[in-house]
Every structure is written in structure tokens, then in C-alpha cells.
Amino acid sequence: MAYLELEHLQVAFAGKTVLHVEKASFNRGKIYGIVGPSGSGKSTLLRVLSLLERPAAGWLNVFGENIHLPSLTHAGGLSLQRRIGYVQQKPTMFDATVFDNVALGLRYRGMAREEIQTRVGEALRLVELEHTATQRAHTLSGGEAQRIALARVLVYQPDLLFLDEPTANLDPYHIAIFERVIQAIHQERQTTVLIVTHNLQQARRLTDHCLFIHKGSIVERGETEAFFAQPQTSELDDFLCGRMIY
Ligand SMILES: Nc1ncnc2c1ncn2[C@@H]1O[C@H](COP(=O)(O)OP(=O)(O)O)[C@@H](O)[C@H]1O
Ligand SMILES: [Mg+2]
Secondary structure (H helix, E strand, C coil), rough: CCCEEEEEEEECCCCCCEEEEEEEEECCEEEEEEECCCCCCCHHHHHCCCCCCCCCEEEECCCEEEEEHHHHHHHHHHHCCCCEEEECCCCCCCCEHHHHHHHHHHHHCCCCCHHHHHHHHHHHHHHHCCHCCCCCCCCCCHHHHHHHHHHHHCCCCEEEEEEEEEEEECCCCHHHHHHHHHHHHHHHHEEEEEEEHHHHHHHHHCCCHHHHHHHHEEEEEEHHHHHHCCCCHHHHHHHCCCCCCC
8 A cells, every 4th residue: 555645636826836746655664766857847746745735626635635735724734844855946944053053843843852852863873963063054065964954854854854955955975975875874874765856867766666756747757767768658758758748
């Protein structure tokens, strides 16, 4: 049975539909890549799944609950969001130490000091940045800041991890570290990961399964190897070969 399932989803802005998904399901413990041209609805999909966007129509089946998205209240969403880690494309840091940035979510939850210490240490270890704990967050490099943004959600041990173009502005060295971190999280915690990326090599290296979104629809999906080697639609073929004009 699917772990995460979306049905009859329709998202519109100013009367224009930007995302329409009849059905999409995701299994537990897999890494999914989401690719597609700019403006096709990839970020919107992650925002809906993170319960940050209220669509006009749609059902989300997650953690054994079937949620009618348009009627989900803020309070109703909160308990679910505690199990969802969403890292937006351009993370913002508070002007405080790395430790305090990572600890913030746990402090809001009133967690005991020793537990916070342990959890933050563990999250920093996972992103390979333990040595930055006392550093001011705004002094981090782009690659480090992106991993601290990830540590900020890992600290509460989410079951679902949604990443929006996490390595878009990084150099190859930091991209490699980021990918290693995702693999480590996946191995240690069996977290289900959805990653939006324009880096097709990255999608190939990192994911089990890929989805191609074009003009607000999932046009094709498949096991990663076949997805890249034998695209079934002309749209995906054009996209992969750089022929798609958008
Ligand atoms: N808050 C919003 N208000 C109006 N239009 C939006 C909003 N968010 C996204 N859109 C539009 O929805 C479409 C899909 O956007 P997005 O999901 O960000 O695409 P992608 O992440 O694939 O580049 C785009 O045409 C974008 O302009
Ligand atoms: Mg986007």
C-alpha cells in the first residue's frame, strides 16, 4: 500500500490551474526525483505535500489519515507537519549560532535541554557540520547553509523529506557532500525523500524513481534507470535531450 498518496488535486492561482494530478502515490523509504521545466508546478507540488499550500481540490493520504486538503485547518495541519521536513530552495537563517538555528524548532516544542543537545548534535553529525555549532549562521558558505537548512528539519526526525532544488547554487564539491548526506539519512532512517532537481545526473545518481512534470501534470514516471534510458513520451524525451522549449 502507498505511504503517501495524492488524489484529484487541483491547484489554481487567480483562476488559472497550475497543477492537476489525478493520482500519485509514493512508497515508504524510497527516494523520488521530480524533474521538469521551470514553471511546470514542481515547487507547488512540494508545497501542497508539505501542507503549506491549500489547493482548491484534493485529497492526501498520509500517515494513515485521509485528508481533504481544502478543508484542512491550520491546527489540523500542524501535527502532520511535525512529521514532514520541507527545505525550500533559498533557506533563510536567523542571526544566531548554527546550534540555535537548528535547535529552534525543538525549543518551540518545549523539549528538554539535554534532549535538544543530543538531537542537534546528531543532526549536525548527519550533515557533516558538527564543527560549525558555535559559528554565526550568516557566516556559513552557500553549501554549508544549505546543509544547515536540512539539519533544521532533520532535528525533529521527519518521516517525509521534501527538498526543493537543494543543490541548485552549489559547486560540485558541495553537491557531492549533499548527496552523501541524503544517502546517509536514507540509510540510517529509511526516510522517504522527494527531491526536485534540475540536475539530471543527480536525479540519476540519487533516486529510485522519477516523475516528470510538464505544464502542471505528471506526464511520465518510472524507475530511474528506465526513466532516463527509455522515456515513453516524446515530452520527456525532448526534455532529457534539451530539445524542450518552454
Ligand atoms: N503564489 C503564487 N501565485 C500565483 N502564481 C503562482 C504562485 N506560485 C506559483 N505560481 C505559478 O504556478 C506555476 C508553477 O510554479 P512552480 O510550482 O513554482 O513551478 P516550478 O517549481 O516547476 O518552477 C508558475 O506559472 C508560477 O508562476
Ligand atoms: Mg520551483
